[in-house]
Amino acid sequence: MKINKQSSAILLLAVALTFVSALPTSAAESANSSVDSGMVAPPSSNPTGELTTGSAPALGKVEIAGGSYFELKNVTMLTEQSGKTVSFTLGVNNVTNSDLLFIDYWVRMRTQAGNQISVKVLPQDKDKNRITPQSVQDISFYATVNDATELKDLIFEVIKWDFSEPNFERKLGEVAVPEDYSVLTPVAGSHTINMAGTQVKGSIKKVWMSKNEKNYSPTVVLNMENIGNRTALVPAYQFLLRTGEGYMYPLDAKSLKDLAINPQVNEEVELSGSIPIAVSTEGWQLVIIQNAPDLKLNLPIAYFELPQVSDPDRVDTGTEYNFSNKAGTYTSKLNSFQRLPWEDQDILTANLTLFNKGAEALPIPDLVGYYLLDDHVKVEAKLIKTDKMIGLPKGAEANFQFIGKMPYTYQFSTIKLILEEKIGETEKEKLLEFAHRSELLNMPYLNVGEIYKKTSVGRSASYKVLNVNTYSGDTADIFTVQMEAVNLEKRLTDVSKLVAQFKTVDGSVYPAVISEIKNKVGPGGSALLFLSSTLPKTFPTTNMHVMIGEAITEDKYTEKDAVPDAYVNAAAFWLPNENFMAQEDFVKVDLAPYQLTIGSINTWLDRNELRLTFDYELVKNMRMEANTEGRKLVFGFEDELGNKSFTKEYDFKDFDTHSVEAGTAAGAVSSDPAANDDKIRLGKKKEFKIIERDLDLIFHLDTLKTYKLSVYDSFQGQKKLLATKKIDWFSTTN
Numbered sequence: 092m093k094i095n096k097q098s099s100a101i102l103l104l105a106v107a108l109t110f111v112s113a114l115p116t117s118a119a120e121s122a123n124s125s126v127d128s129g130m131v132a133p134p135s136s137n138p139t140g141e142l143t144t145g146s147a148p149a150l151g152k153v154e155i156a157g158g159s160y161f162e163l164k165n166v167t168m169l170t171e172q173s174g175k176t177v178s179f180t181l182g183v184n185n186v187t188n189s190d191l192l193f194i195d196y197w198v199r200m201r202t203q204a205g206n207q208i209s210v211k212v213l214p215q216d217k218d219k220n221r222i223t224p225q226s227v228q229d230i231s232f233y234a235t236v237n238d239a240t241e242l243k244d245l246i247f248e249v250i251k252w253d254f255s256e257p258n259f260e261r262k263l264g265e266v267a268v269p270e271d272y273s274v275l276t277p278v279a280g281s282h283t284i285n286m287a288g289t290q291v292k293g294s295i296k297k298v299w300m301s302k303n304e305k306n307y308s309p310t311v312v313l314n315m316e317n318i319g320n321r322t323a324l325v326p327a328y329q330f331l332l333r334t335g336e337g338y339m340y341p342l343d344a345k346s347l348k349d350l351a352i353n354p355q356v357n358e359e360v361e362l363s364g365s366i367p368i369a370v371s372t373e374g375w376q377l378v379i380i381q382n383a384p385d386l387k388l389n390l391p392i393a394y395f396e397l398p399q400v401s402d403p404d405r406v407d408t409g410t411e412y413n414f415s416n417k418a419g420t421y422t423s424k425l426n427s428f429q430r431l432p433w434e435d436q437d438i439l440t441a442n443l444t445l446f447n448k449g450a451e452a453l454p455i456p457d458l459v460g461y462y463l464l465d466d467h468v469k470v471e472a473k474l475i476k477t478d479k480m481i482g483l484p485k486g487a488e489a490n491f492q493f494i495g496k497m498p499y500t501y502q503f504s505t506i507k508l509i510l511e512e513k514i515g516e517t518e519k520e521k522l523l524e525f526a527h528r529s530e531l532l533n534m535p536y537l538n539v540g541e542i543y544k545k546t547s548v549g550r551s552a553s554y555k556v557l558n559v560n561t562y563s564g565d566t567a568d569i570f571t572v573q574m575e576a577v578n579l580e581k582r583l584t585d586v587s588k589l590v591a592q593f594k595t596v597d598g599s600v601y602p603a604v605i606s607e608i609k610n611k612v613g614p615g616g617s618a619l620l621f622l623s624s625t626l627p628k629t630f631p632t633t634n635m636h637v638m639i640g641e642a643i644t645e646d647k648y649t650e651k652d653a654v655p656d657a658y659v660n661a662a663a664f665w666l667p668n669e670n671f672m673a674q675e676d677f678v679k680v681d682l683a684p685y686q687l688t689i690g691s692i693n694t695w696l697d698r699n700e701l702r703l704t705f706d707y708e709l710v711k712n713m714r715m716e717a718n719t720e721g722r723k724l725v726f727g728f729e730d731e732l733g734n735k736s737f738t739k740e741y742d743f744k745d746f747d748t749h750s751v752e753a754g755t756a757a758g759a760v761s762s763d764p765a766a767n768d769d770k771i772r773l774g775k776k777k778e779f780k781i782i783e784r785d786l787d788l789i790f791h792l793d794t795l796k797t798y799k800l801s802v803y804d805s806f807q808g809q810k811k812l813l814a815t816k817k818i819d820w821f822s823t824t825n
Contacts, residue, residue, distance in 0.1 A: 153264035169391035289319035327597035335374025348598030365536035422446040430532040447483035478548040551579035562809035590658035606718035619717040674814035719743035727801040
């Protein structure tokens with residue numbers, strides 16, 4: 092067959108268009124934007140929305156024409172629940188006197204077994220295409236691999252697009268990850284992080300640690316030094332402690348919000364958390380990651396080997412001391428120091444226990460005290476009697492709290508509690524002095540699923556996070572935490588008034604509203620607490636934690652409608668990941684403290700109305716008190732072609748009420764199709780009806796094929812989808 096020049100040109104153009112359409116999306120986008128502009132935008136000093144990269148060792152080079160080359164570096168891997176994330180950087184070194192276009196090249200990743208893995212360019216590098224003469228440009232990539240893949244299994248291939256090859260590509264070279272490759276920064280070493288074009292050197296300064304019978308409470312001091320020439324704004328990194336066994340535990344960062352590091356300046360970030368005492372302390376590492384919400388994954392930034400734990404200069408917690416007055420001899424022990432967020436201030440709290448180890452009863456002394464910061468700055472403290480005690484019988488103990496307030500921006504190194512006894516109207520006598528370090532002013536952190544027990548006299552209780560939910564609105568979302576409070580006392584008690592706050596990874600603190608439990612809770616019974624806060628729309632809630640503490644008003648626990656002015660006995664709970672997947676059936680739909688099951692769903696239509704009928708069973712955890720104000724059960728009905736849609740709401744407050752139908756009590760089964768109770772109530776019900784007046788739907792009968800029925804949990808007018816199912820019109824589900 093003879094082909095003329097015009098036909099050849101058309102054929103080549105078609106091949107070229109096919110080739111361009113086959114390019115990876117990010118590379119194609121890179122070509123379009125970079126070739127048009129002819130330049131690469133300079134890096135920004137503001138990292139908002141820009142992902143950072145670390146500085147893992149270079150692994151090898153691939154030569155290209157003219158002496159230029161690609162260098163593979165920064166290869167890291169992060170283990171997640173749904174697989175592993177690999178990130179790497181390709182340094183493009185152009186040593187020629189003409190532009191180098193990255194659109195002509197690509198990098199592939201495969202395993203030693205030959206399995207190909209798709210790679211993508213990080214968003215901020217997608218426009219990096221034109222590498223000017225005598226310059227170097229870094230382009231970073233990411234990929235997702237399965238749980239079985241290790242770094243040593245990976246091989247990186249550099250190719251050049253070539254129309255003369257059968258598959259339009261020519262392999263230029265490859266670099267394999269060696270067996271002994273490690274991204275771990277050793278003790279006393281440093282790791283450079285590229286924060287939007289500014290180099291920041293990270294290193295571990297020291298590690299403090301305390302422990303109790305259940306957990307270690309480590310504090311890692313991370314030093315960050317800006318070795319660049321512009322101010323670096325530190326992103327909202329997530330910090331994890333990785334144990335030798337591979338377990339990962341989140342760490343909370345102090346003073347990370349809006350942290351800016353000027354050139355040639357050092358800043359220290361304190362990281363604290365909780366590790367089960369059963370876990371070995373050997374081989375601990377600090378892992379820094381950055382969440383990429385648009386990519387829906389976390390990217391590894393740095394790994395640090397942690398040094399041996401430093402011995403604090405002086406920490407008096409857990410040590411017993413004796414003091415005497417006219418009444419006798421007392422034994423005291425400082426249980427904890429805490430620094431807690433409170434509006435635009437911080438609260439300093441000290442938890443102190445007095446013991447009577449003598450043979451006779453002792454009165455409770457008139458204690459007063461104050462804090463001394465760095466041996467010079469005095470902060471007045473209020474005494475809070477947290478135990479319901481009027482004296483100390485033989486062998487008894489009583490708990491006290493001292494509360495002071497200070498600006499949240501004030502930094503100090505050491506803190507002392509000076510304990511005094513008030514003698515007369517003005518005279519005071521010094522009893523004891525307790526010392527502590529600022530790095531250890533941490534509340535206990537509870538990992539996901541752990542229970543926090545509080546053992547105050549008359550107020551003993553345990554707390555556990557059950558679930559998290561986001562109720563979506565048009566302009567803002569309501570974020571909620573469901574927390575179970577269990578009464579550990581042997582009598583009926585009121586649920587303690589709490590203060591709750593949500594803290595994000597960047598250090599932002601949002602106060603939370605707690606639903607008030609109005610009924611007393613029996614021994615061993617529980618209460619479902621709803622902790623809620625209104626957050627900006629699509630606000631990232633991953634890796635948040637919630638802080639709770641017992642509310643204080645003036646110098647005692649908050650009662651009834653009093654407004655708290657502080658809190659004590661604080662603890663922080665790391666929150667589980669939220670389940671955003673709706674059920675595909677209506678079996679045991681979670682409406683805590685209720686569960687709803689729906690079956691035998693059917694539609695019926697005449698000239699005047701649409702009738703949706705179903706059987707249901709609504710059960711409740713009868714040992715759990717709850718406040719369901721503001722909550723509603725919402726049914727959503729939507730025809731697939733848009734012929735009909737409606738929603739129907741049912742208030743939770745009606746769930747526990749009895750039916751108005753004679754002879755139908757809660758828990759009984761009503762089988763009368765004519766029964767017209769329009770409330771959802773506890774128990775079982777046959778052929779419950781939702782009726783919608785509609786005079787036109789009958790004329791669209793031939794287009795009624797399927798509809799979608801959805802169940803929502805509504806809170807303060809905003810909804811979360813719990814279950815949804817596509818159903819055929821006029822059929823009855825199983």
